[in-house]
Amino acid sequence: MSQIVSFVTSSIGRKLVMAITGLLMIGFLVTHMSANLLVIFDPEGYNAYSHALISNPLIYIAEFGLIALFVGHFVSGFAVTLRNRRARPIAYGENNGAGHTSRKTLASTSMIISGLVMLVFVPLHILSFKFGTWYEAAGDPHVRDLHRLVMEEFQSPLFVMWYLGALTFLAAHAWHGFGSAFESMGVSHRTWIRGSGQALTAILWVGFCAVPVYVYFIAGGGS
Numbered sequence: 423m424s425q426i427v428s429f430v431t432s433s434i435g436r437k438l439v440m441a442i443t444g445l446l447m448i449g450f451l452v453t454h455m456s457a458n459l460l461v462i463f464d465p466e467g468y469n470a471y472s473h474a475l476i477s478n479p480l481i482y483i484a485e486f487g488l489i490a491l492f493v494g495h496f497v498s499g500f501a502v503t504l505r506n507r508r509a510r511p512i513a514y515g516e517n518n519g520a521g522h523t524s525r526k527t528l529a530s531t532s533m534i535i536s537g538l539v540m541l542v543f544v545p546l547h548i549l550s551f552k553f554g555t556w557y558e559a560a561g562d563p564h565v566r567d568l569h570r571l572v573m574e575e576f577q578s579p580l581f582v583m584w585y586l587g588a589l590t591f592l593a594a595h596a597w598h599g600f601g602s603a604f605e606s607m608g609v610s611h612r613t614w615i616r617g618s619g620q621a622l623t624a625i626l627w628v629g630f631c632a633v634p635v636y637v638y639f640i641a642g643g644g645s
Protein backbone atom coordinates (compact mmCIF):
# COMPACT_ATOMS: atom_id res chain seq x y z
CA MET A 423 0.00 0.00 0.00
CA SER A 424 2.72 2.46 1.02
CA GLN A 425 4.53 1.61 -2.25
CA ILE A 426 1.42 2.59 -4.22
CA VAL A 427 1.11 5.87 -2.28
CA SER A 428 4.77 6.74 -2.80
CA PHE A 429 4.50 5.95 -6.55
CA VAL A 430 1.30 8.01 -6.98
CA THR A 431 2.90 10.98 -5.18
CA SER A 432 6.21 10.73 -7.10
CA SER A 433 6.58 13.13 -10.02
CA ILE A 434 6.19 10.34 -12.62
CA GLY A 435 3.22 8.91 -10.68
CA ARG A 436 1.47 12.28 -10.58
CA LYS A 437 1.93 12.80 -14.32
CA LEU A 438 0.55 9.31 -14.91
CA VAL A 439 -2.47 9.98 -12.67
CA MET A 440 -3.09 13.23 -14.55
CA ALA A 441 -2.82 11.43 -17.90
CA ILE A 442 -5.10 8.50 -17.08
CA THR A 443 -7.78 10.54 -15.25
CA GLY A 444 -7.73 13.16 -18.06
CA LEU A 445 -8.21 10.55 -20.80
CA LEU A 446 -11.00 8.80 -18.87
CA MET A 447 -12.78 12.16 -18.41
CA ILE A 448 -12.51 12.79 -22.17
CA GLY A 449 -14.19 9.37 -22.60
CA PHE A 450 -17.02 10.53 -20.31
CA LEU A 451 -17.34 13.76 -22.30
CA VAL A 452 -17.78 11.81 -25.56
CA THR A 453 -20.79 9.95 -24.11
CA HIS A 454 -22.14 13.10 -22.41
CA MET A 455 -21.90 15.18 -25.58
CA SER A 456 -23.53 12.44 -27.71
CA ALA A 457 -26.44 12.14 -25.24
CA ASN A 458 -26.84 15.95 -25.15
CA LEU A 459 -27.52 15.97 -28.90
CA LEU A 460 -30.83 14.23 -28.11
CA VAL A 461 -31.96 17.61 -26.69
CA ILE A 462 -32.02 18.80 -30.32
CA PHE A 463 -33.02 15.67 -32.20
CA ASP A 464 -35.20 13.64 -29.81
CA PRO A 465 -36.51 15.43 -26.68
CA GLU A 466 -38.49 12.40 -25.42
CA GLY A 467 -35.53 10.12 -26.08
CA TYR A 468 -33.39 12.54 -24.04
CA ASN A 469 -35.70 12.30 -21.02
CA ALA A 470 -35.94 8.51 -21.42
CA TYR A 471 -32.13 8.22 -21.60
CA SER A 472 -31.63 10.34 -18.50
CA HIS A 473 -34.37 8.41 -16.67
CA ALA A 474 -32.68 5.09 -17.54
CA LEU A 475 -29.37 6.45 -16.21
CA ILE A 476 -30.61 7.86 -12.91
CA SER A 477 -32.84 4.90 -12.10
CA ASN A 478 -29.94 2.45 -12.46
CA PRO A 479 -28.38 1.82 -8.99
CA LEU A 480 -24.95 1.56 -10.67
CA ILE A 481 -25.16 5.34 -11.25
CA TYR A 482 -23.83 5.90 -7.70
CA ILE A 483 -20.67 3.93 -8.52
CA ALA A 484 -20.30 5.83 -11.82
CA GLU A 485 -20.76 9.18 -10.04
CA PHE A 486 -18.24 8.25 -7.36
CA GLY A 487 -15.83 7.28 -10.16
CA LEU A 488 -16.36 10.64 -11.90
CA ILE A 489 -15.71 12.58 -8.67
CA ALA A 490 -12.55 10.50 -8.06
CA LEU A 491 -11.32 11.24 -11.61
CA PHE A 492 -12.02 14.96 -11.27
CA VAL A 493 -10.39 15.31 -7.83
CA GLY A 494 -7.45 13.02 -8.77
CA HIS A 495 -6.85 15.07 -11.91
CA PHE A 496 -6.76 18.50 -10.35
CA VAL A 497 -4.89 17.45 -7.17
CA SER A 498 -2.10 15.85 -9.24
CA GLY A 499 -2.22 18.81 -11.68
CA PHE A 500 -1.71 21.32 -8.85
CA ALA A 501 1.06 19.19 -7.32
CA VAL A 502 2.95 18.99 -10.66
CA THR A 503 2.52 22.75 -11.22
CA LEU A 504 3.73 23.64 -7.70
CA ARG A 505 6.76 21.38 -8.11
CA ASN A 506 7.63 22.98 -11.44
CA ARG A 507 7.27 26.47 -9.90
CA ARG A 508 9.54 25.52 -6.98
CA ALA A 509 12.12 24.14 -9.40
CA ARG A 510 12.10 27.50 -11.26
CA PRO A 511 11.00 30.20 -8.80
CA ILE A 512 12.06 32.97 -11.18
CA ALA A 513 10.05 32.99 -14.39
CA TYR A 514 11.79 33.12 -17.76
CA GLY A 515 12.66 36.68 -18.76
CA GLU A 516 11.44 35.99 -22.26
CA ASN A 517 8.86 33.42 -23.23
CA ASN A 518 9.97 32.53 -26.74
CA GLY A 519 9.11 29.22 -28.41
CA ALA A 520 11.81 27.00 -29.93
CA GLY A 521 10.77 27.79 -33.50
CA HIS A 522 9.06 25.11 -35.58
CA THR A 523 10.17 22.29 -33.21
CA SER A 524 8.31 23.89 -30.28
CA ARG A 525 4.94 22.53 -29.21
CA LYS A 526 4.21 25.69 -27.23
CA THR A 527 0.74 26.98 -28.13
CA LEU A 528 -1.87 29.22 -26.55
CA ALA A 529 -3.59 26.03 -25.32
CA SER A 530 -0.41 24.60 -23.75
CA THR A 531 0.55 27.81 -21.92
CA SER A 532 -2.96 28.37 -20.55
CA MET A 533 -3.47 24.88 -19.04
CA ILE A 534 -3.66 26.24 -15.46
CA ILE A 535 -6.18 28.92 -16.41
CA SER A 536 -8.37 26.52 -18.44
CA GLY A 537 -8.08 23.96 -15.61
CA LEU A 538 -9.20 26.56 -13.05
CA VAL A 539 -12.16 27.53 -15.25
CA MET A 540 -13.22 23.84 -15.23
CA LEU A 541 -12.85 23.76 -11.45
CA VAL A 542 -15.48 26.51 -11.26
CA PHE A 543 -17.59 25.37 -14.22
CA VAL A 544 -18.17 21.69 -13.32
CA PRO A 545 -19.63 22.19 -9.78
CA LEU A 546 -21.82 25.08 -11.00
CA HIS A 547 -22.93 23.00 -13.97
CA ILE A 548 -23.95 20.09 -11.74
CA LEU A 549 -25.84 22.50 -9.46
CA SER A 550 -27.74 23.98 -12.42
CA PHE A 551 -28.71 20.72 -14.07
CA LYS A 552 -28.39 17.66 -11.85
CA PHE A 553 -29.72 19.60 -8.84
CA GLY A 554 -31.82 22.04 -10.89
CA THR A 555 -35.64 22.23 -10.91
CA TRP A 556 -37.27 18.79 -11.07
CA TYR A 557 -40.06 19.03 -13.68
CA GLU A 558 -42.27 16.01 -14.21
CA ALA A 559 -42.62 14.73 -17.78
CA ALA A 560 -46.14 15.18 -19.22
CA GLY A 561 -46.75 11.50 -20.03
CA ASP A 562 -45.24 10.01 -16.85
CA PRO A 563 -44.84 11.90 -13.54
CA HIS A 564 -42.05 9.49 -12.48
CA VAL A 565 -39.88 10.64 -15.37
CA ARG A 566 -37.95 13.89 -15.00
CA ASP A 567 -38.48 16.46 -17.78
CA LEU A 568 -34.80 17.32 -18.07
CA HIS A 569 -35.37 18.59 -21.61
CA ARG A 570 -37.58 21.39 -20.25
CA LEU A 571 -34.89 22.39 -17.73
CA VAL A 572 -32.20 22.55 -20.48
CA MET A 573 -34.53 24.61 -22.70
CA GLU A 574 -35.22 27.02 -19.81
CA GLU A 575 -31.62 27.45 -18.62
CA PHE A 576 -30.39 28.50 -22.06
CA GLN A 577 -33.00 31.27 -22.39
CA SER A 578 -30.56 33.61 -20.66
CA PRO A 579 -27.95 35.26 -22.94
CA LEU A 580 -25.49 35.49 -20.02
CA PHE A 581 -25.85 31.80 -19.25
CA VAL A 582 -25.33 30.96 -22.95
CA MET A 583 -22.22 33.19 -23.10
CA TRP A 584 -20.78 31.66 -19.92
CA TYR A 585 -21.33 28.17 -21.37
CA LEU A 586 -19.78 28.97 -24.76
CA GLY A 587 -16.78 30.58 -23.01
CA ALA A 588 -16.29 27.71 -20.54
CA LEU A 589 -16.66 25.13 -23.34
CA THR A 590 -13.91 26.94 -25.28
CA PHE A 591 -11.59 26.73 -22.24
CA LEU A 592 -12.48 23.04 -21.91
CA ALA A 593 -11.62 22.50 -25.58
CA ALA A 594 -8.28 24.34 -25.19
CA HIS A 595 -7.46 22.15 -22.17
CA ALA A 596 -8.27 18.88 -23.96
CA TRP A 597 -6.63 20.09 -27.23
CA HIS A 598 -3.25 20.14 -25.50
CA GLY A 599 -3.97 17.59 -22.75
CA PHE A 600 -4.85 14.62 -24.98
CA GLY A 601 -1.46 14.46 -26.73
CA SER A 602 0.44 15.28 -23.53
CA ALA A 603 -1.29 12.44 -21.71
CA PHE A 604 0.09 9.94 -24.22
CA GLU A 605 3.55 11.46 -23.86
CA SER A 606 3.33 11.08 -20.07
CA MET A 607 2.44 7.42 -20.64
CA GLY A 608 5.58 6.99 -22.74
CA VAL A 609 3.92 7.06 -26.20
CA SER A 610 5.78 10.14 -27.31
CA HIS A 611 6.05 12.29 -30.37
CA ARG A 612 3.36 10.57 -32.40
CA THR A 613 1.83 13.37 -34.45
CA TRP A 614 -1.18 11.24 -35.39
CA ILE A 615 -2.11 10.80 -31.69
CA ARG A 616 -1.91 14.55 -31.09
CA GLY A 617 -3.89 15.15 -34.32
CA SER A 618 -6.60 12.62 -33.40
CA GLY A 619 -6.93 14.25 -29.96
CA GLN A 620 -7.31 17.65 -31.58
CA ALA A 621 -9.93 16.34 -34.03
CA LEU A 622 -11.85 14.71 -31.15
CA THR A 623 -11.63 17.95 -29.16
CA ALA A 624 -13.02 19.94 -32.09
CA ILE A 625 -15.94 17.47 -32.36
CA LEU A 626 -16.58 17.77 -28.59
CA TRP A 627 -16.55 21.57 -28.78
CA VAL A 628 -18.98 21.68 -31.71
CA GLY A 629 -21.27 19.02 -30.16
CA PHE A 630 -21.41 20.67 -26.73
CA CYS A 631 -21.86 24.21 -28.11
CA ALA A 632 -24.64 22.95 -30.41
CA VAL A 633 -27.11 22.68 -27.50
CA PRO A 634 -26.96 26.28 -26.13
CA VAL A 635 -26.70 27.66 -29.69
CA TYR A 636 -29.72 25.61 -30.79
CA VAL A 637 -31.85 26.52 -27.75
CA TYR A 638 -31.04 30.24 -27.83
CA PHE A 639 -30.79 31.00 -31.54
CA ILE A 640 -32.86 28.34 -33.29
CA ALA A 641 -35.53 27.08 -30.88
CA GLY A 642 -36.39 30.66 -30.02
CA GLY A 643 -34.85 30.92 -26.52
CA GLY A 644 -33.49 34.39 -27.22
CA SER A 645 -36.58 35.85 -28.85
Ligand code: HEM
Pocket residue numbers: 451454458472475476485488540544547548551552568572585589592630631633634
Ligand atom coordinates in the same frame (compact mmCIF):
# COMPACT_ATOMS: atom_id res chain seq x y z
C1 HEM B 1 -23.81 22.58 -23.32
C2 HEM B 1 -23.16 21.64 -22.73
C3 HEM B 1 -23.75 20.76 -21.64
C4 HEM B 1 -25.06 20.46 -21.34
C5 HEM B 1 -26.33 20.97 -22.02
C6 HEM B 1 -25.04 19.54 -20.23
C7 HEM B 1 -26.16 19.01 -19.59
C8 HEM B 1 -26.14 18.24 -18.45
C9 HEM B 1 -27.31 17.77 -17.75
C10 HEM B 1 -28.75 18.06 -18.16
C11 HEM B 1 -26.89 17.04 -16.68
C12 HEM B 1 -27.78 16.30 -15.63
C13 HEM B 1 -27.92 14.86 -16.07
C14 HEM B 1 -28.83 14.07 -15.15
O1 HEM B 1 -29.02 14.41 -13.99
O2 HEM B 1 -29.35 13.03 -15.65
C15 HEM B 1 -25.45 17.05 -16.70
C16 HEM B 1 -24.64 16.40 -15.77
C17 HEM B 1 -23.26 16.47 -15.76
N1 HEM B 1 -22.45 17.13 -16.65
FE1 HEM B 1 -23.09 18.19 -18.26
N2 HEM B 1 -23.73 19.30 -19.89
C18 HEM B 1 -22.90 20.03 -20.72
C19 HEM B 1 -21.52 20.10 -20.69
C20 HEM B 1 -20.71 19.48 -19.74
C21 HEM B 1 -19.28 19.60 -19.68
C22 HEM B 1 -18.44 20.42 -20.65
C23 HEM B 1 -18.85 18.87 -18.61
C24 HEM B 1 -17.45 18.64 -18.07
C25 HEM B 1 -16.45 19.44 -18.26
C26 HEM B 1 -20.02 18.27 -18.00
C27 HEM B 1 -20.00 17.46 -16.89
C28 HEM B 1 -21.13 16.94 -16.27
C29 HEM B 1 -21.08 16.10 -15.09
C30 HEM B 1 -19.82 15.63 -14.37
C31 HEM B 1 -22.42 15.79 -14.77
C32 HEM B 1 -22.93 14.94 -13.60
C33 HEM B 1 -23.08 13.50 -14.07
C34 HEM B 1 -23.71 12.65 -12.97
O3 HEM B 1 -23.58 12.94 -11.81
O4 HEM B 1 -24.33 11.65 -13.34
N3 HEM B 1 -21.14 18.67 -18.72
N4 HEM B 1 -25.02 17.79 -17.78
